[in-house]
Amino acid sequence: MPERIRTGIPGLDEILHGGIPERNVVLLSGGPGTGKSIFSYQYIWNGIKNGEPAVFVALEEHPVQVRINMSQFGWDVRQYEREGTFAVVDAFTGGIGEAAKKERYVVRDPEDVGLLIDVLKEAIRDVGAKRVAIDSVSTLYLAKPALARRTVMMLKRVLSGLGTTSILVSQVSVTERGFGGPGVEHAADGIIRLDLDEIEGELVRSLIVWKMRGTSHSMRRHYFEITDKGIVVYPNKVVKIGRTFSIEETK
Numbered sequence: 001m002p003e004r005i006r007t008g009i010p011g012l013d014e015i016l017h018g019g020i021p022e023r024n025v026v027l028l029s030g031g032p033g034t035g036k037s038i039f040s041y042q043y044i045w046n047g048i049k050n051g052e053p054a055v056f057v058a059l060e061e062h063p064v065q066v067r068i069n070m071s072q073f074g075w076d077v078r079q080y081e082r083e084g085t086f087a088v089v090d091a092f093t094g095g096i097g098e099a100a101k102k103e104r105y106v107v108r109d110p111e112d113v114g115l116l117i118d119v120l121k122e123a124i125r126d127v128g129a130k131r132v133a134i135d136s137v138s139t140l141y142l143a144k145p146a147l148a149r150r151t152v153m154m155l156k157r158v159l160s161g162l163g164t165t166s167i168l169v170s171q172v173s174v175t176e177r178g179f180g181g182p183g184v185e186h187a188a189d190g191i192i193r194l195d196l197d198e199i200e201g202e203l204v205r206s207l208i209v210w211k212m213r214g215t216s217h218s219m220r221r222h223y224f225e226i227t228d229k230g231i232v233v234y235p236n237k238v239v240k241i242g243r244t245f246s247i248e249e250t251k
């Protein structure tokens with residue numbers, strides 16, 4: 001049995017029957033506003049505060065904004081950056097702007113996946129990362145979908161090879177039921193899908209573990225909430241989406 005990396009997200013490790021098997025590369029897919037970024041911040045935070053160093057790759061937002069977003073949930077990463085157990089890889093600014101000059105790990109050309117991987121490797125080695133989150137990998141192949149699978153495979157070799165357990169955020173459109181990009185779902189070791197469905201005039205959040213190499217897991221669609229302390233998953237609340245809709249308490 002592989003070692004588990006506990007996400008620390010309330011309710012999720014129960015659904016994963018203990019956590020994410022070590023070295024797995026997990027695709028976290030969902031539409032806009034489904035909680036992908038918050039999930040990845042929480043995963044990283046739960047690592048660093050428990051002595052598991054981590055790296056966050058910022059492709060969608062300015063690294064400064066990432067730190068602000070995290071602090072809004074009470075997750076202040078600056079101390080860990082100073083201590084050298086957490087690093088943000090800036091794959092957003094391209095080194096442009098005053099704030100970017102203060103960043104330690106800058107990808108000069110964020111379009112260049114090879115370069116990004118070099119900077120990522122350096123950050124992983126420097127902090128001794130056990131966890132990595134990339135938000136989002138979709139950005140790397142939006143313009144060239146045919147490269148999606150290859151890009152994910154390249155990342156997987158590095159991430160798994162260096163012993164990290166990682167979350168790759170994957171964007172899908174509001175209506176799409178897929179996982180984002182041709183073939184990426186096959187390259188990933190795991191898939192967690194976040195959803196937001198409008199039901200009778202109300203948006204309801206749910207999460208499903210579609211695939212997780214190395215473990216059994218819940219096969220149900222679980223209700224979750226985003227609170228000011230982050231994501232809370234309810235293992236006993238199953239969401240049924242079909243012609244009718246309900247949230248049912250089980251057990």
Ligand SMILES: Nc1ncnc2c1ncn2[C@@H]1O[C@H](COP(=O)(O)OP(=O)(O)O)[C@@H](O)[C@H]1O
Pocket residue numbers: 030031032033034035036037038039226227228229
């Ligand atoms: N403090 C909070 N309490 C409750 N919900 C929040 C809070 N902060 C953000 N959210 C919800 O989280 C959503 C954004 O989540 P995010 O992880 O950025 O989505 P994604 O990355 O999937 O686009 C917002 O649209 C809002 O609904």
Ligand SMILES: [Mg+2]
Pocket residue numbers: 036037038060135
């Ligand atoms: Mg996001």
